[in-house]
Amino acid sequence: MPADKTTGETMPNQVFxxxxxxxTLEGSLGSEGAAAASxxxxxxxxxxxxxxxxxxxxxxxxxxxDEVRDALSRFVAFPSEEALTAxxxxxxxxxxxxxxxxxxxxxxxxxxxxxxxxxxLEILEILCPRPVMTVNTTPAYLFRRISAEGGPPTILFxxxxxxxxxxxxxxxxxxxxxxxxxxxxxxxGRCVVRNNVITTExxxxxxxxxxxxLHDLPDTIMSRAVLIRMKKRxxxxxxxxxxxxxxxxxxxxxxxxxAAWVETVVTALEExxxxxxxxxxxxxxxxxxxxxxxxxxxGGSWPERARVAAVALVALAQEREPGHGVRLLADIxxxxxxxxxxxxxxxxxxxxxxxxxxxxxxPGGKMLDARMMATLLSAxxxxxxxxxxxxRVVRGYERTSFEDPWERYLPSTAPETPEVTIxxxxxxxxxxxxPATPATxxxxxxxxxxxxxPGATRR
Numbered sequence: 001m002p003a004d005k006t007t008g009e010t011m012p013n014q015v016f017x018x019x020x021x022x023x024t025l026e027g028s029l030g031s032e033g034a035a036a037a038s039x040x041x042x043x044x045x046x047x048x049x050x051x052x053x054x055x056x057x058x059x060x061x062x063x064x065x066d067e068v069r070d071a072l073s074r075f076v077a078f079p080s081e082e083a084l085t086a087x088x089x090x091x092x093x094x095x096x097x098x099x100x101x102x103x104x105x106x107x108x109x110x111x112x113x114x115x116x117x118x119x120x121l122e123i124l125e126i127l128c129p130r131p132v133m134t135v136n137t138t139p140a141y142l143f144r145r146i147s148a149e150g151g152p153p154t155i156l157f158x159x160x161x162x163x164x165x166x167x168x169x170x171x172x173x174x175x176x177x178x179x180x181x182x183x184x185x186x187x188x189g190r191c192v193v194r195n196n197v198i199t200t201e202x203x204x205x206x207x208x209x210x211x212x213x214l215h216d217l218p219d220t221i222m223s224r225a226v227l228i229r230m231k232k233r234x235x236x237x238x239x240x241x242x243x244x245x246x247x248x249x250x251x252x253x254x255x256x257x258x259a260a261w262v263e264t265v266v267t268a269l270e271e272x273x274x275x276x277x278x279x280x281x282x283x284x285x286x287x288x289x290x291x292x293x294x295x296x297x298x299g300g301s302w303p304e305r306a307r308v309a310a311v312a313l314v315a316l317a318q319e320r321e322p323g324h325g326v327r328l329l330a331d332i333x334x335x336x337x338x339x340x341x342x343x344x345x346x347x348x349x350x351x352x353x354x355x356x357x358x359x360x361x362x363p364g365g366k367m368l369d370a371r372m373m374a375t376l377l378s379a380x381x382x383x384x385x386x387x388x389x390x391x392r393v394v395r396g397y398e399r400t401s402f403e404d405p406w407e408r409y410l411p412s413t414a415p416e417t418p419e420v421t422i423x424x425x426x427x428x429x430x431x432x433x434x435p436a437t438p439a440t441x442x443x444x445x446x447x448x449x450x451x452x453x454p455g456a457t458r459r
Contacts, residue, residue, distance in 0.1 A: 062300025064261045065092060067254050072123060075247075076116045077237040082309035083228045087120060089291040089306060090226060094128040094154045094208040095262040096294065099269035101184050104287040105225035106210040107217055115230040117212035119242055121156045124210060126244075126251040128154040129259065136162045139173035143188055143203045146181070152207040160213035164221075175218060181205035182224045182286075216320065223283045226291070227317040265297040272296065277307045284314045318411070325376050326409050327358065333406055336399060341387050343396035344370050370395070380405040 059067075069088045078084040090106045097103060108117045125131040130153040132145050137157075145153055157163075163171050180186035187202040211217065211225070233239070262269075272293040276285055288310040295306030322330070328351075335350040336342060342350075351359045351368060359368035366372065374384060377397075382405065387396040 059257055059261060061261055061265065061298030062302050064258050065089070065298045065302055068092065068127060068258055071127070071251055071254050072120070074240050075123060075242040076119050077233040077239050079229055079231045080312070082312040085305045085309040086226050086228065086291065086313055089294050090210070091124055091127045092258060092262065092294045093290045095259045096266050096269050097152060097208055099266050100290040102286045102290060103182055103206065103208045104290065105178065105182060105221060106228070107222065107225035108210070108212045108228045108230050109216060110214060110230040112232060113214070115232050117230050118158055121158055121210060121212055122242065122244070123251065124154070125156055126248055127255045127258070128208070130154055131156055133158065135159045139177055142174070142177055143205070146205060146207045147203050152204070155207055155209045157209065157211045158213070160211045160217065161215055164217055175221065177205055178209060179220050179224065181207050181209065219323070222317065222320070224287060226287060226313060228313070229316060268297055269293050277311050280310050280314060325379050328373065328376050329380065329402070329405055330410055331357070332402060333410065336402070339399065341396055341398045343387060343389060343394045344373070344384060345394070347397065348373065380409070
């Protein structure tokens with residue numbers, strides 16, 4: 001084994017190689033940059049040995065997540081701190097996919113182009129393992145990439161509006177893959193012909209998936225996704241131009257540090273059952289459980305950040321324009337008031353007279369009529385009945401038929417929520433809380449947000 005020129009002691013070959021590499025790099029990169037480059041060159045196992053030999057502490061989870069967060073906010077103006085937190089945790093969870101039963105979809109949507117969606121995908125392409133950047137691809141391609149050797153890829157699907165937008169047609173196979181693939185063990189069955197013999201084949205569908213596009217996605221996809229409503233950057237929001245040739249190496253170093261840390265906690269993540277905030281239940285719990293588990297493993301301010309983000313973004317997702325059926329339920333509740341029953345004709349007149357009523361050009365661009373209303377309400381098991389009004393018998397609806405769907409599908413008034421103050425690791429110790437700053441990479445001292453108290457709500 002070679003000898004150390006400063007001490008005369010022999011060193012393992014891999015340590016000697018790293019030391020020689022660092023000497024070459026230190027002049028141009030500095031001691032810290034050279035160390036990072038040399039550790040990257042020899043792999044995680046040898047890097048750990050060198051770190052122990054130099055008595056250098058391995059990065060903690062919250063330090064690595066802070067680094068990922070800073071890398072994202074350096075090049076993208078996110079619409080909120082919660083959105084930045086969610087994307088950071090989503091990037092981390094792609095390195096621990098084997099530990100989770102679900103992998104939430106990341107949906108970055110905007111009303112207009114130029115909102116930073118594609119830029120986020122470009123950065124995630126470097127930060128995530130086995131990335132596949134794609135646009136308007138076929139189901140067969142996606143299935144084959146997911147089932148390829150080496151582990152499931154991270155699929156980054158840009159311009160998803162060309163697949164599910166208003167002018168798109170069909171694509172039910174792609175929707176099925178996206179829906180099924182968020183849960184471990186999901187497969188797609190196909191018939192394959194080999195040598196004139198038809199055989200069946202089960203193709204795995206489980207893979208991390210980020211989507212970017214305009215407008216909205218089908219409800220079945222949105223319910224499985226962390227929704228980020230991207231916005232065009234305001235004049236006072238400043239970010240650096242992203243140039244892969246200049247910034248890719250630094251992002252790869254961050255990716256390697258993230259992967260190395262995740263590897264140390266993957267067993268704990270497999271056994272994790274994180275406490276979820278009140279109101280995060282059912283499908284929302286499936287979506288946020290892996291991200292909150294990552295945050296709890298990282299420590300620092302990340303457990304609180306993750307829960308704030310979960311509550312804020314789930315509430316944002318629920319603000320979507322409801323479908324025609326739910327909108328009709330809400331409008332009928334408004335026109336019913338305290339009445340016990342209403343004739344169909346009276347209901348139609350009242351619905352068309354509502355301010356901002358969509359019923360003058362309802363589903364398919366047609367005016368709402370008795371048949372269309374009956375069809376929409378039948379999905380909720382609501383049917384018209386014969387009503388007596390004076391000497392006449394007419395068709396109409398009774399209030400009792402609506403009470404159960406109203407309770408199930410229409411939100412009630414939200415209760416008051418307590419305030420939670422989050423202190424960042426960079427806290428200066430001041431007792432005064434400073435205002436929240438835009439998510440552009442500049443950290444704030446304290447942030448006070450009204451959210452439901454984190455509790456132990458389980459599915």
